[in-house]
Amino acid sequence: METIMNTESIGTEEYVARSAGTEAAMRVRELSVSYDNKETLHKITTEFPKHCITSIIGPSGCGKTTMLLSLNDLIREIQGVKVEGEILLGDKRTDAIPQEELRRRVGLVFQTPMPFPFSVYKNLTYAPRYYGNHNKKDLDRIVKEKLALVGLYDEIKTDLNKSALKFSGGQQQRICIARALTVEPDILLLDEPCSALDVRSISVIEETLLRLKSQYTIIIVTHNIAQARRLSDKVIFLKDGRLIEEGDAAGLFREPKEAETREFLRGIYG
Amino acid sequence: MHIRGLFTKIWAYTGIIVVSVVIVFLFAFVFWKGGSTITWEFLSTPPAGLVLGSEGGILPAITGSLAFTLTAIVIGAVPAISTALYLVFFCKSRRMESMIHLVIQCIAGIPSIVLGLFSYSLFVRDLNFGRCILSSGIALGIMVLPFIEVRAEKTFRELNPAMIQSAYALGCNKTHTILTVVLPACRGELFSGIILGGCYAMGATAPMIFTGAVAFASNPTSLFEPAMALPLHLYLLVAQGHTSLDMAYGTAFVMMAVILISNVLVTMYARRRQREWKQ
Numbered sequence: 001m002e003t004i005m006n007t008e009s010i011g012t013e014e015y016v017a018r019s020a021g022t023e024a025a026m027r028v029r030e031l032s033v034s035y036d037n038k039e040t041l042h043k044i045t046t047e048f049p050k051h052c053i054t055s056i057i058g059p060s061g062c063g064k065t066t067m068l069l070s071l072n073d074l075i076r077e078i079q080g081v082k083v084e085g086e087i088l089l090g091d092k093r094t095d096a097i098p099q100e101e102l103r104r105r106v107g108l109v110f111q112t113p114m115p116f117p118f119s120v121y122k123n124l125t126y127a128p129r130y131y132g133n134h135n136k137k138d139l140d141r142i143v144k145e146k147l148a149l150v151g152l153y154d155e156i157k158t159d160l161n162k163s164a165l166k167f168s169g170g171q172q173q174r175i176c177i178a179r180a181l182t183v184e185p186d187i188l189l190l191d192e193p194c195s196a197l198d199v200r201s202i203s204v205i206e207e208t209l210l211r212l213k214s215q216y217t218i219i220i221v222t223h224n225i226a227q228a229r230r231l232s233d234k235v236i237f238l239k240d241g242r243l244i245e246e247g248d249a250a251g252l253f254r255e256p257k258e259a260e261t262r263e264f265l266r267g268i269y270g
Numbered sequence: 271m272h273i274r275g276l277f278t279k280i281w282a283y284t285g286i287i288v289v290s291v292v293i294v295f296l297f298a299f300v301f302w303k304g305g306s307t308i309t310w311e312f313l314s315t316p317p318a319g320l321v322l323g324s325e326g327g328i329l330p331a332i333t334g335s336l337a338f339t340l341t342a343i344v345i346g347a348v349p350a351i352s353t354a355l356y357l358v359f360f361c362k363s364r365r366m367e368s369m370i371h372l373v374i375q376c377i378a379g380i381p382s383i384v385l386g387l388f389s390y391s392l393f394v395r396d397l398n399f400g401r402c403i404l405s406s407g408i409a410l411g412i413m414v415l416p417f418i419e420v421r422a423e424k425t426f427r428e429l430n431p432a433m434i435q436s437a438y439a440l441g442c443n444k445t446h447t448i449l450t451v452v453l454p455a456c457r458g459e460l461f462s463g464i465i466l467g468g469c470y471a472m473g474a475t476a477p478m479i480f481t482g483a484v485a486f487a488s489n490p491t492s493l494f495e496p497a498m499a500l501p502l503h504l505y506l507l508v509a510q511g512h513t514s515l516d517m518a519y520g521t522a523f524v525m526m527a528v529i530l531i532s533n534v535l536v537t538m539y540a541r542r543r544q545r546e547w548k549q
């Protein structure tokens with residue numbers, strides 16, 4: 001718990017220090033998304049600073065998942081979706097980047113841990129192999145490195161050939177995070193990654209994310225305000241598909257400017 | 271309210287019991303009647319006798335049925351699974367989707383004898399294939415196509431979308447994802463759908479009688495020759511009346527045994543895969 005408290009304050013200072021100078025890893029301008037002509041996101045404009053953790057919070061159904069899926073274009077796999085506005089990765093519009101490259105550079109971890117029904121080893125080498133890496137030594141190194149990054153290597157190094165589905169929920173979720181990292185993304189999106197997990201796994205995953213942020217830009221959707229407080233450098237509050245308020249985490253949680261944000265935060269605290 | 275619940279319960283249990291009894295009785299009856307006919311000779315020799323089939327065995331009918339079934343499975347399953355993949359993973363237009371569903375339902379609604387007639391006039395006559403395993407296999411393949419497609423589509427749709435999207439999110443393209451994640455994850459269910467479709471084809475007589483199944487033939491060696499088939503053989507034996515009735519029960523026994531065993535094996539296989547990879 002203590003480490004988490006510490007990192008929170010460090011994270012905040014980092015954000016304040018950087019937000020003046022650092023460029024955004026990703027930017028969104030006037031993004032609107034509709035399902036079957038029902039507009040779900042309305043003209044969202046925001047940015048995600050590099051090497052920071054940005055949390056997206058808001059009541060359920062407000063469009064958080066839709067937002068994440070838009071960022072790496074997975075939204076287009078859904079029937080009847082229309083996307084307007086622009087999304088920039090670095091300073092390039094995402095629609096000018098080949099879809100597969102975009103998805104490789106913007107990884108996504110889902111709400112329920114979803115390893116492939118193979119062994120852990122095969123899960124982690126799945127993507128590198130797809131990109132043509134068949135060097136056994138190299139693959140072994142990747143598996144070890146990425147599992148170590150999520151703090152799992154020592155825990156499961158003897159079970160690499162076991163089905164990934166046989167591990168606990170928390171372990172599976174970390175396997176999924178490690179798998180997402182095997183393609184060296186710039187940005188890691190996480191959609192309520194802890195909502196199906198127990199308290200202990202949650203704190204392990206939070207530590208993992210805090211460790212990862214020095215190498216990756218992280219965007220996390222969470223319905224857990226306490227978690228957002230512990231992790232975030234920046235917070236974005238959505239409601240009914242509109243961006244109500246955004247800002248650095250410490251400031252926003254201490255004194256939210258908008259009445260709706262206050263209400264939401266108060267509602268959660270009871 | 272309580273009474274109504276009780277009534278529903280009684281109703282349900284009675285239903286289960288009646289159905290189970292009928293099924294068990296059916297199997298027991300056939301196995302009891304046919305069991306005594308089953309000898310190694312019956313299974314391993316061709317039919318013989320003055321009235322054909324009153325003596326000898328049913329070997330060419332077994333091998334013939336297997337040949338028809340295998341051909342039907344290949345011809346039916348490939349387009350069926352492709353269609354299911356297209357509908358679930360590629361089709362973006364709802365209209366196209368419902369149109370394809372309509373077509374599939376129509377195929378499922380075609381009486382099998384009409385499929386036989388179609389195959390007869392197109393393949394046997396016009397394209398000059400003659401009566402052969404392939405002509406029947408096509409008719410049977412069309413017959414099992416909707417059967418396999420519906421099951422395959424259901425399996426694909428039940429797959430957690432997040433699993434597929436996880437692969438997309440790694441930058442993998444659809445084809446690769448389908449080949450390496452979807453198909454392996456669904457292997458058990460697909461396999462069982464195909465085998466059950468095969469059992470369905472094995473029991474069907476109508477699509478074969480004009481197109482490839484004959485009263486007597488030797489073991490099949492090529493797709494372009496006619497062959498014997500268990501259900502047709504059974505029909506002919508019964509049609510001959512008393513002389514061959516025991517043989518008919520024996521044939522029925524073999525057919526039901528093949529189907530039952532396939533079903534059990536497939537269920538076991540699907541279960542084992544499930545256990546291997548899931549909790």
Ligand SMILES: Nc1ncnc2c1ncn2[C@@H]1O[C@H](COP(=O)(O)OP(=O)(O)O)[C@@H](O)[C@H]1O
Pocket residue numbers: 035036040059060061062063064065066067078
């Ligand atoms: N595939 C879909 N088709 C139609 N509507 C959808 C779909 N996915 C989400 N929606 C709708 O969009 C809104 C936002 O959903 P979502 O982004 O999942 O919210 P959140 O993740 O914040 O709970 C909801 O009202 C939901 O009903």
Ligand SMILES: [Mg+2]
Pocket residue numbers: 064065066191
């Ligand atoms: Mg959601």
